[in-house]
Amino acid sequence: MKINRILIVPILCILLCISLLMVGYVPRALAVLVVWNIQTVDIGGSVGRFTSLALDSAGNPHISYFGYIDGDLKYARWTGSGWAIQTTDSAGDVGGYTSLALDSAGNPHISYFDFTNCDLKYARWTGSGWAIQAADSAGDVGLYTSLALDSVGNPHISYYDYSNEDLKYARWTGSGWAIQTVDSAGDVGQDTSLALDSVGNPHISYYDSFPNNDLKYARWTGSSWAIQTVDSTGNVGGDSSLALDNTGNPYISYSDFSNGDLKYARWTGSGWAIQTVDSAGYVGGWSSLVLDSAGNPHISYSDSTNGHLKYARWTGSNWEIQTVDSEGDVGAFTSLALNTAGDPHVSYFDYTNGGLKYAKGQVITPLGGSIYLPLVLRGY
Secondary structure (H helix, E strand, C coil): CCCCHHHHHHHHHHHHHHHHHHCCCCCCCCCEEEEEEEEEEEECCCEEEEEEEEECCCCCEEEEEEECCCCEEEEEEECCCCEEEEEEECCCCEEEEEEEEECCCCCEEEEEEECCCCEEEEEEECCCCEEEEEEECCCCEEEEEEEEECCCCCEEEEEEECCCCEEEEEEECCCCEEEEEEECCCEEEEEEEEEECCCCCEEEEEEEEECCCEEEEEEECCCCEEEEEEECCCCEEEEEEEEECCCCCEEEEEEECCCCEEEEEEECCCCEEEEEEECCCCEEEEEEEEECCCCCEEEEEEECCCCEEEEEEECCCCEEEEEEECCCCEEEEEEEEECCCCCEEEEEEECCCCEEEEEEEEEECCCCCCCEEEEEEECC
């Protein structure tokens, strides 16, 4: 007998409430069911590294990623009934460190690394085809890219200059690429994450790998780069992900390599408030941070100890943590987005099967409250 999945959630809610009442327990705040729908988007040829996810205005996911065997940049989008997959760039070994953003028309823009020529590249969908450029080819450049679009759709990219061990930044002026070295104090600029504030000024989080092993943050003031060390306790700052709230204050998720923890920092207006989000095993790799409409952070990340995909969200008083996918060795290269309802969407890599996976969470609050009860359904 086939079960209508639309009916599963309310039925489970009712059964849960009945079972709690039967044992004489009524929680103060019975709450939230998160139903995860998990799919394999692309498989074969070890595809799915370096994923980057964005949602269009209808909430449909778009994902850029790397095809390891073919050495191609790939792009997948949900049409409403299935995944449409394209090879975006196959000129050499390309597609590392992808970062995807959608413009106001829903057209994808992707920054990425060209392994063959060691260049920073940029591709955009014109409506009929992919327009591709080398944004920076001065040395071995373009690793750890992070892309954002400004209010007129011009791309801004942060990235690592391996030749000089510097953090760099490129922006499209309308006629060419304006390129700056943001930070050159030591070996800096790995694991970059870029966001633009309301006036279009860039903010970047990144890893100072030598000699300090610190998390750093740079912002453009309008005339120069203001740079801070955010966290210097141990070897911290890898796998950083940055988001700005509606007042322009930065929030950053990142790895604590010394302790194998997921950490989180936010600017209070006068200093950095730092927390350990998850310390259960070696966790926090490939973190991806998004803020919801209330300004609460949500983070997807890898549990390397168990090979699982995990998800954490701040409730306003504590961190609620879930294991989203535990089938095989999964959860690397995560990328997180929230739809307008606050439901989480995550793209990630499946090492076991060599495929790109996607998890869509649906948050359902039958009686209100803050207790998470994760459920997983396969497919739509």
